[in-house]
Amino acid sequence: MTGYLADVAALARKDLRLELRARDTLPAMLLFVLSTLVVFHFALPTGADEVAAQGLLWVALVFTALLGLARAWAPEREGGALEGLVLAPCDRSAIWLGKAAAVFLFLVAIEVVALPAFSLFFSPLDGSAVLGVLLANVGICTVGTLLAAMAAASRTRELILPLLFLPLAIPLVVGGVGASVSTEPVRYLTFLGLYDAVFAILCWASFEYVVAE
Amino acid sequence: MFAFLVAPEDADQGISQRIFYFHVPIALTAYACFGWGAWKALRLLWTREERYDLESYVGVHLGTIFGALTLATGSIWAKASWGKWWVWDSNQLVLFLVLFLFYSAYFMLRFSIEEGPRRANVSAVYALFGVALIPVSFFAIRLAEDFIHPTTFTRDGPQMTGTMFLAFCVSWLAISVVAYTLYRVELLGKRLDANLRELREALT
Amino acid sequence: MSQSDYVVAAYAIVFVTLLVYVAIIAAKLARLERETAELAELARARRDARG
Numbered sequence: 001m002t003g004y005l006a007d008v009a010a011l012a013r014k015d016l017r018l019e020l021r022a023r024d025t026l027p028a029m030l031l032f033v034l035s036t037l038v039v040f041h042f043a044l045p046t047g048a049d050e051v052a053a054q055g056l057l058w059v060a061l062v063f064t065a066l067l068g069l070a071r072a073w074a075p076e077r078e079g080g081a082l083e084g085l086v087l088a089p090c091d092r093s094a095i096w097l098g099k100a101a102a103v104f105l106f107l108v109a110i111e112v113v114a115l116p117a118f119s120l121f122f123s124p125l126d127g128s129a130v131l132g133v134l135l136a137n138v139g140i141c142t143v144g145t146l147l148a149a150m151a152a153a154s155r156t157r158e159l160i161l162p163l164l165f166l167p168l169a170i171p172l173v174v175g176g177v178g179a180s181v182s183t184e185p186v187r188y189l190t191f192l193g194l195y196d197a198v199f200a201i202l203c204w205a206s207f208e209y210v211v212a213e
Numbered sequence: 214m215f216a217f218l219v220a221p222e223d224a225d226q227g228i229s230q231r232i233f234y235f236h237v238p239i240a241l242t243a244y245a246c247f248g249w250g251a252w253k254a255l256r257l258l259w260t261r262e263e264r265y266d267l268e269s270y271v272g273v274h275l276g277t278i279f280g281a282l283t284l285a286t287g288s289i290w291a292k293a294s295w296g297k298w299w300v301w302d303s304n305q306l307v308l309f310l311v312l313f314l315f316y317s318a319y320f321m322l323r324f325s326i327e328e329g330p331r332r333a334n335v336s337a338v339y340a341l342f343g344v345a346l347i348p349v350s351f352f353a354i355r356l357a358e359d360f361i362h363p364t365t366f367t368r369d370g371p372q373m374t375g376t377m378f379l380a381f382c383v384s385w386l387a388i389s390v391v392a393y394t395l396y397r398v399e400l401l402g403k404r405l406d407a408n409l410r411e412l413r414e415a416l417t
Numbered sequence: 418m419s420q421s422d423y424v425v426a427a428y429a430i431v432f433v434t435l436l437v438y439v440a441i442i443a444a445k446l447a448r449l450e451r452e453t454a455e456l457a458e459l460a461r462a463r464r465d466a467r468g
Contacts, residue, residue: 198349
């Protein structure tokens with residue numbers, strides 16, 4: 001078990017180190033989320049209530065996550081390293097978990113900037129909204145990395161990922177928006193937790209088949 | 214086959230309620246097809262037998278066709294009883310829209326991967342995600358109602374009488390038979406196609 | 418449009434879809450039949466050449 005976790009940590013650390021060295025994805029995601037928020041300011045007519053802005057925050061987050069996910073397997077693909085990783089003597093689901101952890105950290109990193117920016121531009125966020133964002137992050141990473149691995153196997157990689165991902169992200173958006181606007185957010189947070197659990201187990205069990213030849 | 218389909222028309226009931234006999238059985242059949250596709254996908258991952266790939270694909274394919282029919286009939290029903298072509302209040306319709314988008318992506322995915330075990334595996338995993346998505350989206354849409362439509366929507370559902378229930382069962386059976394027949398025919402055609410291709414390669 | 422028209426429309430859509438599906442299957446069957454005939458011809462020619 002500790003060996004498994006060590007593999008996961010090593011893989012995640014490798015991704016983070018790659019990103020720190022190359023700085024491809026993170027600045028792009030950051031700029032994207034900020035410019036989306038600015039666009040939304042102009043998309044909302046005056047008089048639109050703050051609740052509408054809360055919904056738009058989720059649109060911005062999901063699309064930013066998509067931007068990051070599309071690049072998630074790029075280092076492996078370009079270097080042809082995925083075949084090597086698959087053959088490596090570690091559990092294949094560890095590859096997925098490591099990647100998901102790295103994407104999760106990326107998302108948290110951009111949200112550290114995006115959420116304060118949102119409160120500054122539009123309306124302040126409460127604790128349950130932040131918790132909702134965190135829980136939704138887990139779901140986005142687990143499902144997203146698996147789907148990105150699927151998309152990497154296809155001819156139309158970047159094109160197909162949003163198509164695969166958005167229908168699966170609808171429940172996340174529902175839970176997240178509910179958590180940020182509802183007066184009793186516990187139900188929505190529970191729902192998000194449930195979603196994370198169900199899909200994490202499913203992805204964990206099925207990743208092996210996606211990368212195996 | 215069509216005699217089956219015409220049969221429920223004879224049972225006389227309230228006029229716009231009639232769509233119900235088509236709409237609901239088609240929706241149930243679509244769920245059954247998706248479930249069937251996912252079951253075959255699970256079998257594929259479990260046993261790694263190639264034939265399950267085609268069976269799963271045909272199941273999902275039919276499910277999508279029936280799903281599209283559900284959307285069409287549901288939309289007409291909405292127009293007939295509520296005066297609008299699309300109502301977001303109807304949970305089932307929204308769920309079918311989500312599923313339709315999801316499974317359309319399935320075809321995009323499938324046709325953009327080279328044929329082989331990799332494609333079979335990826336499609337199977339995606340089909341499995343579909344059945345997990347059905348209940349999850351169902352709950353999500355129920356939850357979303359609370360903040361999207363604060364006014365609750367009362368649907369006047371008259372209790373089904375004996376004959377109505379009978380007509381419903383007959384049409385459900387009919388649609389299931391149609392679906393099963395189409396499934397067999399489609400599968401047969403696909404297998405024949407594959408065999409012929411192999412034969413052609415052997416001969417030339 | 419009256420209520421009954423909608424019912425007719427709904428039934429018609431289902432019916433037409435099924436009809437189109439059956440037509441597609443028929444076309445496919447015709448194609449498969451043609452291919453089988455072609456292959457049979459090929460096999461026959463080969464047998465004649467050999468025998």
